[in-house]
Structures are given as structure tokens and as C-alpha cells.
């Protein structure tokens with residue numbers, strides 16, 4: 001779609017390919033140009049190189065557990081993805097307030113890394129995501145989604161007319177930020193450039 005101004009910038013790709021790393025690069029480039037960033041990204045938690053789980057981290061540095069290896073959790077574990085138990089309440093307490101509504105006078109980039117299976121155990125988060133990607137939404141969003149997930153909400157995001165989706169691969173992960181920032185420049189009306 002030539003000359004289209006997208007407002008939903010979506011990264012997808014195989015697990016571990018570098019979506020979070022790229023999300024951090026892009027949001028840092030945007031915020032260093034004076035644009036407010038809100039939302040959260042996901043960080044792996046490792047101990048002696050073993051992955052124990054995932055935290056979410058907001059842009060003001062607050063952190064909450066999203067999931068932990070089930071041997072580290074007390075039963076009952078209600079929601080599982082692989083060997084990880086998902087801590088829905090801890091996730092909601094930090095993630096939901098972080099999905100701030102943009103102020104009409106101040107441009108904002110909302111970062112949601114990621115919109116996936118673990119996060120969707122929270123119905124409240126899923127509802128918030130539906131609202132954020134609704135036709136009347138005022139949000140400008142940088143989000144990550146899994147390559148394979150037959151969820152209706154994820155498919156709506158993937159096929160949204162105002163969304164541009166990039167498939168991140170090991171081959172393009174060090175260069176694709178230029179193309180994404182170029183699209184973001186159109187909606188924020190600024191020139192963001194940064195070399196990494």
C-alpha cells in the first residue's frame with residue numbers, strides 16, 4: 001500500500017530470533033528523539049545459564065514475573081506453557097497499567113513485547129489488546145507476535161489494514177531497523193536515524 005501511514009508496527013519471527021532485542025533498539029531510537037514510550041518488554045531470567053522464566057519490564061524500570069519454571073513455583077499452577085507456570089496476576093498488575101492511553105497532545109509509542117500465549121491467559125490483557133487494535137484506537141504500537149498462533153485476536157492484528165508486519169530472521173535482524181524506523185517516521189513526523 002503506497003504512501004500508507006501505518007500505526008501498528010508488528011514484529012514476528014521464530015522464538016529467540018531477536019524480536020525483543022530489536023524492540024529495545026527501536027524504542028530507544030524513538031525515545032531519544034523525544035517521543036514518549038510506554039508499555040513493556042519481556043526479559044529472560046537465567047540462573048547459571050539455565051532459563052528459569054520470564055519477567056516483563058516497563059519503561060520506567062518496574063519489573064514483574066510473567067512465568068517461572070514450575071519447579072520454582074508452589075502448586076497449584078493454573079496455567080502452563082511447556083515447563084513454565086504463568087503468573088497471571090503478577091503480570092496483570094504491572095502490564096495493564098503500563099498500557100497507557102496516549103495523551104492527545106503528546107505523541108506516544110506503546111510497546112507490547114509480546115502478545116502471545118502466556119500473556120493471553122489474562123483475559124483482561126486480551127480485552128485491552130482488542131481495544132488497542134480496534135478501528136477507533138488512538139494508539140501507535142510496536143508489538144511482537146508469534147509466527148504460529150491460531151488465536152483470533154492475533155490474526156486480527158496480523159491482518160489489520162493499519163498494521164505493517166515484519167518477519168524477523170537471523171539474516172535481517174541487524175539491518176531491518178532502518179526500514180521500520182522509516183515507517184515510524186511517517187506517523188511521528190520526525191526523522192529518526194540511528195546507526196547500530
Ligand SMILES: Nc1ncnc2c1ncn2[C@@H]1O[C@H](COP(=O)(O)OP(=O)(O)OP(=O)(O)O)[C@@H](O)[C@H]1O
Pocket residue numbers: 013014015016017018019020021022042173174
Ligand atoms: N542481532 C543480534 N545479534 C546477535 N545476537 C542477538 C541479536 N538479536 C538477539 N540476539 C541474541 O539472541 C537471543 C534471543 O534474543 P531475543 O530475546 O531478542 O529474541 P526473541 O525473538 O525476542 O525471543 P523470544 O521468542 O524468546 O521472545 C539473546 O541471547 C540475544 O542476545
